[in-house]
Amino acid sequence: xxxxxxxxxxxxxxxxxxxxxxxxxxxxxxxxxxxxxxxxxxxxxxxxxxxxxxxxxxxxxxxxxxxxxxxxxxxxxxxxxxxxxxxxxxxxxxxxxxxxxxxxxxxxxxxxxxxxxxxxxxxxxxxxxxxxxxxxxxxxxxxxxx
Numbered sequence: 001x002x003x004x005x006x007x008x009x010x011x012x013x014x015x016x017x018x019x020x021x022x023x024x025x026x027x028x029x030x031x032x033x034x035x036x037x038x039x040x041x042x043x044x045x046x047x048x049x050x051x052x053x054x055x056x057x058x059x060x061x062x063x064x065x066x067x068x069x070x071x072x073x074x075x076x077x078x079x080x081x082x083x084x085x086x087x088x089x090x091x092x093x094x095x096x097x098x099x100x101x102x103x104x105x106x107x108x109x110x111x112x113x114x115x116x117x118x119x120x121x122x123x124x125x126x127x128x129x130x131x132x133x134x135x136x137x138x139x140x141x142x143x144x145x146x
Contacts, residue, residue: 031143032059035136036116042132044124046104050140051075052114062119071117078108079115096133098126105129109137113144 026034032050039048040061049060049068055076060068082097099106105120107129116137120129 028143029059032140033061035139035143036061039116039118039129039132039136042124042129044105044120044122045129046119046121048107048116048118049075050114050116053080056114058114066119071119075108075115075117078117079110082108083110095137096130098130100126107133109133111137111140111144113140116140 036048036050036059039045047060047062047066049062049071050058051072052058053076055069055072057068057072060072062068062071078097095110097108099108102122104122105124105126107118107120107124107126109116116133118129118133
């Protein structure tokens with residue numbers, strides 16, 4: 001059985017994290033950054049962010065030329081409209097959406113904490129990014145509930 005006592009320094013403060021036999025605890029903020037960072041590694045994804053339903057930026061990983069606040073407002077507006085639209089049409093719960101132009105794409109996903117939006121360039125493949133976005137939304141929900 002593992003020693004579960006913490007070692008302390010002269011002042012009595014722990015000098016290392018308490019080992020409770022599992023993975024080290026990670027803050028929700030770090031988990032959200034990790035989820036977004038993983039999506040940013042997908043081919044064609046230029047960046048993204050996670051926002052609350054009212055457009056408050058939780059975390060962002062965007063190219064310098066993109067305003068996080070402006071994209072957050074867009075994500076919150078689009079996400080809310082999609083939620084309302086699916087409810088009015090009795091189509092179930094909005095989970096993901098994909099918008100495409102000649103220059104790129106926008107991927108949007110809904111979660112209990114808000115919305116996750118990804119910016120894709122012209123090489124972004126919806127068949128690859130959409131399942132990864134759905135998996136990320138599940139991880140985001142799990143991190144939120146933990």
